[in-house]
Amino acid sequence: MxxxxxxxxxxxxxxxxxxxxxxxxxxxxxxxxxxxxxxxxxxxxxxxxxxxxxxxxxxxxxxxxxxxxxxxxLGCGEKRQAVIVGAGKLGRALLDYQGFETYGLSIEAAFDQSPDAVGVTDAGKRILPMAALEAFVQTHPIRIGILTVPADQAQQVCSRMCDCGIRAIWSFAPRRLHVPEGVLVQYENMAASLAVLSSHLAG
Amino acid sequence: MxxxxxxxxxxxxxxxxxxxxxxxxxxxxxxxxxxxxxxxxxxxxxxxxxxxxxxxxxxxxxxxxxxxxxxxxLGCGEKRQAVIVGAGKLGRALLDYQGFETYGLSIEAAFDQSPDAVGVTDAGKRILPMAALEAFVQTHPIRIGILTVPADQAQQVCSRMCDCGIRAIWSFAPRRLHVPEGVLVQYENMAASLAVLSSHLAG
CATH class of the missing domain: 1.10.10.10 (Winged helix-like DNA-binding domain superfamily/Winged helix DNA-binding domain)
Known part of the structure; x- marks a missing residue:
């Protein structure tokens, strides 16, 4: 199909x-x-x-x-496991959001380079240090990586995700990413939506 | 232009x-x-x-x-004021996110129907009761409404936004909205992105 x-x-x-x-x-x-x-x-x-x-x-x-x-x-009955890198406000919101499970997506953990971010969220999800990313992905059936880091870190994190076997990347960073063949990147470009709204109000 | x-x-x-x-x-x-x-x-x-x-x-x-x-x-140097309705995790994340100011968007306050949600966020932004929406919009130069309520409340909230003068709606609710002529709706459909990711992994 x-x-x-x-x-x-x-x-x-x-x-x-x-x-x-x-x-x-x-x-x-x-x-x-x-x-x-x-x-x-x-x-x-x-x-x-x-x-x-x-x-x-x-x-x-x-x-x-x-x-x-x-x-x-849409794979609603399945359980596709994902990780998030970047546990800022947006990353944590996505981590704790339960609406994605309707679409078969389960976010297993988040990773962040700041020691202050490491811990457990209100909803009981883990935020782990960046150094633990590769081991976690390789020991869980993780195929999806969600990118919520600042734009200037996006490519580096994206490459680490691809290197440890992630096959699909959902990026919230406003930056074009380079990935190996066979890896799909889906951009969630909120700035693009804002641009359209602003243009309407200016018109 | x-x-x-x-x-x-x-x-x-x-x-x-x-x-x-x-x-x-x-x-x-x-x-x-x-x-x-x-x-x-x-x-x-x-x-x-x-x-x-x-x-x-x-x-x-x-x-x-x-x-x-x-x-x-893109109106980056301007200040376009917006409100959010729906102060759940996603709504609060957007409210406190400072990246939108780069694109000239300033989120002035959020509104929620739950009394428990009312208060002030970590970043000092106000979450007000739903009943205060109309008065707030009418006494501030608010032209943009951000919708982060569940799908089954989206149309009702959207209509209230339009009735009090909002001209552009940024909707995170997975529901097609009906608006008066002259109002623009921009959908941020995260489920759509998930669908593409899932399809890639299934292929």
Missing amino acids: SISSQTMRRLPVYLDYLKQLPRDTARISATAIASALELGDVQVRKDLASVSGAGKPRTGYDTAGLIQTLEDC | SISSQTMRRLPVYLDYLKQLPRDTARISATAIASALELGDVQVRKDLASVSGAGKPRTGYDTAGLIQTLEDC
């Missing part, structure tokens, strides 16, 4: 919409989903066809079945 | 790259920027032309001048 990353990014939006429908919504069409989410009809139809085949003419998809398919596709 | 939101989203990336160049980099070409950031040459050229005119043949742009232009364009 090969699904484009643009389609993958929209699947959680469809899933969230379907899950908040009244429980007696037995069937739903791509057109109804597109209309409710203000997305293009053709795009929604293609996205859903790529994960679940075409809906039936007129009646569309079985709602519960489509929810299940989307959850499977 | 009309710049597309796709271009606006890339400006902070260019700015960050230019700011970390050695201080003696007097001039830089669009081609060099594109190459360093692994972006398309044509795209970078068009983006920069739309904010700063074409670079000079061969030598490109004056680096300091381009940094200044990008900062002006």
Whole structure:
């Protein structure tokens, strides 16, 4: 199954919409989903066809079945383990946030270079010294690294993550990263969103 | 000046790259920027032309001048005031995060429906009761609202924000929002990023 990353990014939006429908919504069409989410009809139809085949003419998809398919596709029932490097405010917030488990992501620990940061969070998650990163990743099934360090440390930490076997990096640092082939970087660029907001207010 | 939101989203990336160049980099070409950031040459050229005119043949742009232009364009020297609604872990992390001020955003206060959340953060920012939202927004030059409430409260809070004069909403809630004409919503969809990461690991 090969699904484009643009389609993958929209699947959680469809899933969230379907899950908040009244429980007696037995069937739903791509057109109804597109209309409710203000997305293009053709795009929604293609996205859903790529994960679940075409809906039936007129009646569309079985709602519960489509929810299940989307959850499977998003790995919601799995448990993918991640670590965070950078236990500042943002790193700690992500570490203690439980919403990611809905999407199959479990953040096992955070790492920080400051001895003051080392300890246990309110939610009982561990913050360990940076020196412990490699051993931890190599002794746990960690495949995802979350980067919440300042921009000027991002590449160095990213390289350490790749060297110890991490295959997917979720970066909150505003810096383009270089990774070996086979490693995916997903940027969460909050400054980009701020830029769009500012531009709207200036217009 | 009309710049597309796709271009606006890339400006902070260019700015960050230019700011970390050695201080003696007097001039830089669009081609060099594109190459360093692994972006398309044509795209970078068009983006920069739309904010700063074409670079000079061969030598490109004056680096300091381009940094200044990008900062002006992104409103870095301004102070745009925002409020946050939802003072959970993510909301509090954003409230105390100082990195947004680089981009001209100042978060003045947060609001929460839980009496337990009301108080003052470590960084000295106020968390106020929900009932105080309208009066606060109307007595301060607040134009931006940041939404960090659970998905099922997002629309209701969004409508209250719009009703009291907020013109741009930055939403971290995984829910499509309906807003009056003239209000911009920028979604920060972390679940979308997780979906792409998971898909990479499953592939």
